[in-house]
Amino acid sequence: MVCLGNICRSPLAEGILLQKAFKAGLTWSIESAGTNSYHTGEPPHPLSQKVARLNGIDISRQRARRFTAGDFDVYDKIYALAVDVVDEIKRIAGKRFDAGKVDLLLNELYPGTNMNVPDPWYGPEAGYHEAFKLIDKACEAIISKYSILNSQYTMSQ
Ligand code: 4NP
Numbered sequence: 001m002v003c004l005g006n007i008c009r010s011p012l013a014e015g016i017l018l019q020k021a022f023k024a025g026l027t028w029s030i031e032s033a034g035t036n037s038y039h040t041g042e043p044p045h046p047l048s049q050k051v052a053r054l055n056g057i058d059i060s061r062q063r064a065r066r067f068t069a070g071d072f073d074v075y076d077k078i079y080a081l082a083v084d085v086v087d088e089i090k091r092i093a094g095k096r097f098d099a100g101k102v103d104l105l106l107n108e109l110y111p112g113t114n115m116n117v118p119d120p121w122y123g124p125e126a127g128y129h130e131a132f133k134l135i136d137k138a139c140e141a142i143i144s145k146y147s148i149l150n151s152q153y154t155m156s157q
Helices: 009-024 046-054 083-096 125-156
Strands: 078-080 102-104
Touching: 009 046, 009 125, 046 125, 078 083, 083 102
Parallel strands: 078 102
Antiparallel strands: none
């Protein structure tokens, strides 16, 4: 889960998908990162922490880190929270960029629309609630998709 600062949107995405995957019995390794290093080492924004907590998710122990080209070797899927983030992922990854692994998170919810999760960094608390709702719905769609694939695979064994 990748955004710009790794303090507002992608920490929510990490926390939400982790919780949903755990509940679905999916043993995924899920992390978040930012394409800039302005906030490296910092916990998520207090309003992201608050909104997550109000929804029963504790993201307080996360720490921001910068996305690296090596993430392409570690992860099967890389979700960008916005189109400008995809551009930055390309720049950072260079030759290791693998288009087959990268998608916009909201394309899981609204396929082919290339929509952004609006960045709440510049605005009031409402933006954080809005970001949570969008990310939550997209993560639900991911879990549904892979739960079906997982059960089809299990049945075919
Ligand atoms: P995020 O929001 O990408 O959702 O973590 C931002 C946080 C900080 C900055 C930009 C976006 N910044 O430039 O410091």
